[in-house]
Amino acid sequence: QSALTQPASVSGSPGQSITISCTGTSSDVGGYAFVSWYQQHPGKAPKLMIYEVSNRPSGVPDRFSGSKSGNTASLTISGLQADDEAHYYCSSYTSSSPLLHVVFGGGTKLTVL
Amino acid sequence: QVQLQESGPGLVKPSQTLSLTCTVSGGSISSGAYYWSWIRQHPGKGLEWIGYIYYSGNTYYNPSLKSRLTISVDTSKNQFSLKLSSVTAADTAVYYCAREHFYSRVRFDPWGQGTLVTVSS
Numbered sequence: 001q002s003a004l005t006q007p008a009s010v011s012g013s014p015g016q017s018i019t020i021s022c023t024g025t026s027s028d029v030g031g032y033a034f035v036s037w038y039q040q041h042p043g044k045a046p047k048l049m050i051y052e053v054s055n056r057p058s059g060v061p062d063r064f065s066g067s068k069s070g071n072t073a074s075l076t077i078s079g080l081q082a083d084d085e086a087h088y089y090c091s092s093y094t095s096s097s098p099l100l101h102v103v104f105g106g107g108t109k110l111t112v113l
Numbered sequence: 114q115v116q117l118q119e120s121g122p123g124l125v126k127p128s129q130t131l132s133l134t135c136t137v138s139g140g141s142i143s144s145g146a147y148y149w150s151w152i153r154q155h156p157g158k159g160l161e162w163i164g165y166i167y168y169s170g171n172t173y174y175n176p177s178l179k180s181r182l183t184i185s186v187d188t189s190k191n192q193f194s195l196k197l198s199s200v201t202a203a204d205t206a207v208y209y210c211a212r213e214h215f216y217s218r219v220r221f222d223p224w225g226q227g228t229l230v231t232v233s234s
Contacts, residue, residue: 048222
């Protein structure tokens with residue numbers, strides 16, 4: 001069981017918007033501004049898409065955006081494209097005991113219909 | 114542009130020690146701005162943080178692996194390494210090395226391509 005809760009799957013049609021949630025606790029998502037999101041295509045390494053809740057690394061399209069409310073972080077992808085089909089993982093800094101440093105969500109499979 | 118590359122045996126026998134090395138190119142591992150991390154992914158599963166090392170040698174480990182884990186750094190070779198002892202089939206996974214920003218926690222970028230390690234006799 002992962003420390004952060006994500007929906008197992010989401011889907012959307014090309015051009016639409018989808019949002020993936022990531023729910024934790026006040027010891028991780030709710031307590032820190034250190035939430036990241038990763039995209040992983042099959043057989044590939046994860047790629048950083050969002051860091052510090054809502055910041056995009058250079059090269060990541062502005063169709064990807066992040067936010068947080070309370071203990072839940074969200075990744076929104078607008079203008080869905082076929083290449084967005086992948087697994088998405090959230091991660092958060094944590095102060096939970098035993099001290100872990102980093103917790104990940106279980107991942108969400110995005111299907112572009 | 115910094116790149117990371119994992120290397121090591123793809124097959125390890127149960128009860129033996131899993132050893133992997135991550136070679137950093139395009140930048141110095143001695144930069145004080147980063148932690149150097151190991152992360153693994155069991156087949157078809159999510160990501161699990163293993164631990165990190167700072168260039169000074171300071172380490173921090175996942176408590177669930179701490180008793181079997183050693184992460185070390187060789188600044189002269191621009192490499193850091195992982196040793197996991199007494200492995201079982203549960204340690205079969207793709208192992209990634211990644212750079213984490215010191216002042217921006219859980220900002221892992223870039224990642225190595227990953228290496229599959231199978232524990233089997």
